[in-house]
Amino acid sequence: MADPVGAGAGIVGVIGLAIQVTQVVVQFGMDWKNAPDDVKAFMAELGALKTVLSETNTNILLNADFEAAFQDQPSVLLSQLGPNAPSTTDTKRLLEICKKELESLLKELKKRGEGHQLGWGRFKSAFLAQDTRDSVENLCRQCQLLNSMLSIDAAVLGATTYKEVKEARKEQQEWHEAEEKISMAIRGGVDESNSRQENQIRKHQDQAILDWLTPIDYAPQQSDFISRRQTGTGQWLLDSTEFQSWLMTEKQTLLCPGIPGSGKTILTSIVIEELIMQFGNDKNIGIAYLYCNFRRRDEQKINDLLQSLLKQLAQGLNPLPDAAKSLYAKHINIRTRPTLDELSQALHAVAALYTKVFIIVDALDECLMTGSHRSNFLSRIFDVQEKSGSNLFMTSRHIPEIIEIFSGHTLLEIRALESDVRKYVDGNISNLPSFVRRSPELQEEVKTGIVEAVDGMFLLAHLHLDSLIGKRSPKAVRTALKSLPSGSNAYDEAYKDAMIRIEGQLLDQKGLAWQVLSWITCAKRPLTMVELQHALAIELGESSLDEDNLPQIEDMVSVCAGLVTVDEESEIIRLVHYTTQEYFERTKETWFPNLEAEITKICVTYLSFDTFKGGVCQNDKEFEERQQSNQLYNYASFNWGHHAREAYTSIPEVHSFLETDGQLQGSIQVLLVKKTHYLGESQYSRVFQNGLIGIHLAAYFGVEKTVQYFLGTYISDVKDKSDRTPLSWAAANGHEAVAKLLLANNADIT
Template sequence: MSFRFSVGEFITAIQLANKIRREFDDSPSQFKAVKDEVRTLSHVLQDVDITVSNRELDNEQKRKLDEIDEGCRNVLDELQRILDKNVGVESDGGDVGKRMKKVRRTVLDWLTPIDFATQQSDLISRRQAGTGIPGAGKTILTSIVVDYLSSNFQKDARVGIAYLYCNLRRKDEQKAEQLLASLLKQLTQGLSPLPDDVNLLYDRHKDKRTRQTSNEIFNILQSVGGPFLKVFIVIDALDECEASDGNRANLLEQIFAFQMKCRVNIFTTSRSIPDITERFNENLCLEIRASNHDVRKYLDGHMAQLNRCVRDSLGLQDEIKTSIVKSVDGMFLLAQLQFDSLKGKASPKAIRTALKKLSTGYDQAYDDAMTRIEGQLADEEHRAKQVLSWITCARRPLTTSELEHAFATELRESQFDDDNITPIEDMVSVCAGLVTADEESHIVQCNITSICVTYHSFNVFASGICQSDHDFEGRLRSNHFYDYSSHNWRDHARKASSLIPEVISFLDAKAQVEESSQALLALKLYSFDFDYSQRIAKQVTGLHLAAYFGLRNIVNRLFEIGLVAHIKDYNGRTPPWWAARNG
């Protein structure tokens, strides 16, 4: 009878145990038990090695040690296989913790890319010390509530906090299921490890490239919220949540159902809209107003922005505060506009004359702001009106870099010129207080069609579609206006009162049409979604796009210049098929 056992076998097992144990050194806390067990096994093997090296063993002892050795190696080999398969130890240099964090981020980002944290940071950073302003209204108050809850319960794992900032300009990305997913993401991201239900939901959808349903999100939201001692949900500007197709009603229904199942407290702000107030008619409601003290506090903090005649006169400063407080009647934004109207006044008489003309409503205040804009140098007036046009006509809020690139795009030029960029500070400064730019999220609260399509006509896009995800994402990063112009040129074209020559030229250019359609159609469902930029319709023509977007006058013009209705894309689909696809 022969035995496989030898001292060398135990040494190999010891080395494997130590290797696996080291790989868990920087791993998350949930792996501590596994790490401790492997350490114990390593110690046992070392003790056996020391013992057997100094003794002669009979066959029965060798047989038993052979069984022990085989059992240890089976356990260690299986553990190594699990690590190699699910954690990617080798590819991440043995750092299990980093790999697990990466997987965790992937799952959370898949739930929803929406992140309200930067907006919260922007808002709370603009708060006047010792008050609830600026705004003294919904959004600043919401940010203060979130900050208070986060500060008081940040170390209490038994309390969950989640918040939403609704924005009418972002209605396409703030559907009920997306907002519910954001609540789930926020309540989940503080848990370690991620709940099994969340991981299973991700696994169920990732291979099919599908998205979770609102019912799936709600069910998991209940299971995640159950263990919390208390959950706080904060919703700002509920009135700006899209009401069509029952979207807002569905959101409220799901949140109230969540409240019935778990220990949930809800705080929301809204304008007075009947269908919203009816849903909260049995709850505590407060009217939001700027107190006189807060308005004075704000004015005190900004007096240094006025001319020397004000800075040197405490009496004149008090006149300004008294007049504005009386005029605004609790509307803080009006106080801000009225204060801005005093900038540039160089004498006490000019200040007092302006104070006598203070408006008591927003309409007049905005008229006064426009008068100040039109009283600037011609270039400054033109710049301000361009900025306001972009902000009011854009299909979604623009980032500062997007606005800078849109502003710098020159018609009839073949490439973008960085030297033509106007810094965002110089755009904001000429707008008489009507425009602000957030520092962290870089969102600007704000003849567009021509600029959109001209941007795609630059030489940098002449190569057509990108052949890899890496190149495509590099193009997005390098060309800040690329994403917006690709998705929204057709909406601006649809609203235009006449045909725009630049649109026809753009749609007649094969390479530009293909690269813009790639940005329009490429959809990355999750972090590991490889080749997503290549799973798009190819050999798309301008006629396909015009038909898809229902731009009838443009379709007719393309027929006139020679494009034909039966032209096919790579998959053999004609423009009528594309038109039918998009309804």
């Protein structure tokens, strides 16, 4: 049966989308004057399409014969124009393709701008998708041809004198001669669009396989880190004999150990950028990298790391290699995950498809710290190297057991060179007070003082510069330079000094800084900027979020005395370094007493909001909209219990939340959907009628005080719809104290 979409409906839909694309930029506070040239060029094309469609819309609606053709009914006009006349089927097809592409563009723009103002760099990749640009161009060309045809037809029909008819017929003949070439181009565009759609389907299928391997993407971190490089720094590493030998020789391993804050991660990003610049366009060379992070240990187990390497190497090949496809086919339907041996075999197979492979791992010391996991991971990577000739580049702190594993391989120590520190200070000296910027002599004193104090620790240069920002006179700067912390306790002294500066701020600024630092320090995983905004806006006792209470990102960062930074690409707000995290973890009882209990209250207050009263969402779209509209929903659902368990106290707000109906089920849905979706199962198959109540969830998280509270209401063996008891949930998650409590209250172990 023919598609009943008419010209008017299709055209109006595309015009509406084109207008929305323009409006969404205004909505997020963008300024067209600052748009990149290629974005402006695309918007000009879109504007031309809007104009053409508006004209086409008028002409088509005035021509009943042509409108009928859009309904696949006989057209007298088209039948008279010969075999090469533009087809309304082609036009409908182009309308549909363009509509889908613009819908995708609009969705991506909204996603990228959600929650805060952004720069053009963040929007640019969404605008410049080639498929979208081609669709706009093809549709514009087809509609221009249709308009010309309708105009000439009207001229012929409206001619009254012989001269007018003769001129109109001549114009019509000329149009016919040009039309054949134009029509062939349009049909080629339709064929090309069909081919692109087939490729899009295949790409979508391939992407599903890659996402199944792992949803983790290290590319945003690479973009964030390399953007922090001061121009010219790190060149010593690229020019070194050790690196050049590693780069040019097969099956080489280069370990770069360094002290904390020496710049290992930025240097790693420089190495990755160098490899991409040299070999990024060579399809025979594979590049895969990992940024280990002690805050992400839950997603950086040995399987996760191997899956990430496999994903990166597989996605660099076209078509997707059979090793990845067969792994997916074997496990997806039975909802299992690949074993370590299967991952290793697949990694070997995919690496062998390249003539050369580079594998880069930053901060090896920050992951796989328990048992033999790290040595097992390295053993499997060395095995890949042996079979494929891969080159390995890794960084780490000076950990004896790691250094021992790399015995016999090339080592190159990383330190902050004096020349690099000078470049860094010189590039950031504009942040200092104006009296420093006006005095070359004082600038030189600042550079010399900081270089002497940092002693190979790049991070200290950043901290020392920030400590000078608030100084009021040259004397104050010189006094501070004389007392810059250095040596083994330099970081602790620098962090303590920063906290003293925070204490000296206005009351509201100090309070905001305390909230930001406490949340980032205590969070169970890295937080996005919008998640933290929502967390800080929650007011205990309220039943909804007041968006007027959202703090600005710029303020959240500026009040923290240089201890907090924002990764723009990944949207993560974090402490400047893992040594900062270590400092606050050692001293959090001093700076942030009762922190776990306070964060627990905020999480359960959020989950108790009226917006979650409806309970579980009934479909994918509703669930996705809930997550988009409630940015802390995921974090709070997954982590309130972990905070509550570590609070070691009874929290009434937790009891109230667990005694709700809809809100509790809405939170449980996040836990169940996450698990089932990752295994490839229908998202909602285990969500409905799960029968979980408050005591089950408290046992699941191991919150002993809360389980004890509910034992006054429920029997210890109360079962959910899967016949699981609180003891079953506690035991499955390793919560010994809760298991003992339940057994002491006559829980049945059978």
